[in-house]
Amino acid sequence: MAREVIYRHAGTVRLTHWINVLCLLVLLMSGLQIFNAHPALYFGSTSDFADPAVAMTYERDGPDGPIGVTDLFGTRFDTTGWLGGGYEADGEFQRYGFPWSITLPGFRSLAKGRSWHFFFAWAFVINGLIYLGYTLLSGHLRRDLAPDRGQLKGIWQSIKDHALFRFDHGEEAKRYNVLQKLSYLIVIFILLPLMLATGLTMSPGMDAAFPWLLDIFGGRQSARTIHFISASLIVLFVLVHVFMVLVTGVWNNLRSMITGRFVIKTEEAEG
Incomplete structure (x- = not known):
């Protein structure tokens, strides 16, 4: 060649x-x-907190404590450590949407x-x-x-x-x-x-x-x-x-x- x-x-x-x-x-x-x-994301002119299109949040009472949760058009996913919240090096749970590292x-x-x-x-x-x-x-x-x-x-x-x-x-x-x-x-x-x-x-x-x-x-x-x-x-x-x-x-x-x-x-x- x-x-x-x-x-x-x-x-x-x-x-x-x-x-x-x-x-x-x-x-x-x-x-x-x-x-x-x-x-969280919504469609329309106002925030409908009860019905978001997408939301990254947390639940206090997961199987082993708080968990990060992503709600996508009504379907919820466990996204602990990625979206919604995760555990820090000291073992404490911290709330966020996306991790602070990014x-x-x-x-x-x-x-x-x-x-x-x-x-x-x-x-x-x-x-x-x-x-x-x-x-x-x-x-x-x-x-x-x-x-x-x-x-x-x-x-x-x-x-x-x-x-x-x-x-x-x-x-x-x-x-x-x-x-x-x-x-x-x-x-x-x-x-x-x-x-x-x-x-x-x-x-x-x-x-x-x-x-x-x-x-x-x-x-x-x-x-x-x-x-x-x-x-x-x-x-x-x-x-x-x-x-x-x-x-x-x-x-x-x-x-x-x-x-x-x-x-x-x-x-x-x-x-």
Whole structure:
């Protein structure tokens, strides 16, 4: 097999990518801190404490003492140590939604969690606008992210190949495959705007200035739930993205996002 080095990612793409990594990590951890202040989700304009869509709580009288419980649309699960509460090293039971080990800060502080979340939310928005502007003006969207007709026709074959861990090589590896393109487009133009819009809808100040936001999302509590769902889908996208980086070549993928250079294995010419 011969090797060909291509220039895959422009400097703007690489820089905004790594800023996004930092912003998303802080937003996730601080968002869990904010969620822990009231670890339940509802649909509608008010909190129906008797009938939450999702709730992370605890029960005092478990088989061996208090247990963490997650209520999902009326079905309850024992999630001690993961969600709802768990035992500390000293044997004491502590209530929480998500464990403090994955929140920012790593202890109960709604004020600090909000400060981290709001600062990095605006950093994330500004960085996203820079990326979007570059994408539109440079032709990156049309050239690299928009799937062509041939790729769309082969989407089921691409799904099958990925399920069997058969990945593109040669000329096909020089561009994103159809699943990558569709995933990026969904995140960029659906999930991220939805997360931003629902985040703004949860702000009383924004609701006063733009009351139609509440009408669009069916109330502040519905906006909070949709915000949580869209954020969860973005986390799922990131996990799949990292998994694919690992199974398709860690160093090659990292190098392409650090230096822009990506190595393609091609068949040696006959002769």
